[in-house]
Amino acid sequence: MNINHAQKGFTLIELMIVVAIIGILAAVAIPQYQDYTARSQVTRVVGEVSALKSNVESIFNSGGQIGLADDLTTTPRTISIGWTGSNLVTPPLAITNPAAANVSWAATLGTDASNAVAGAVITITRAIDGSYSCQITNGPTANGWKDSYAPAGCPHS
Secondary structure: OOOOOOOOOOOHHHHHHHHHHHHHHHHHHHHHHHHHHHHHHHHHHHHHHHOOHHHHHHHHHOOOEEEOOOEOOOOOOEEEOOOOOOOOEEEEEEEEOOOOOOOEEEEEEOOOOOOOOOOOEEEEEEOOOOOEEEEEEOOOHHHOOOHHHOOOOOOEO
């Protein structure tokens, strides 16, 4: 009587090799994903605060000054910049020189932002000639800030 006993399933060593490969892939993928998340959060906030440029131009063209809320009793009248907030920014938005042509506004990353970027300040500045610049300061290197998190056109200093 011939009985054929074919092996079915995986051996323990084969399973251990698969687990080791998955562990190696995870060790590489998790830091890359965290970098991607931090970079995308900074880029998102730069986009959100840069979008206020058109509001600033509209306010200046109507003879107003920049504010976080409307106040028509001031001279020149204060008109809201239109900031609705962001879950990645610690409120409030900071506005410097609200009545001047060289106004700037800054947003500090915090709240739901990654630890690697929390505390970084994104500042948009309007020059007297009407041109705009973007700057990121105070990137918390102790938390893992990398200059590669700053998008093109908005360098870290």
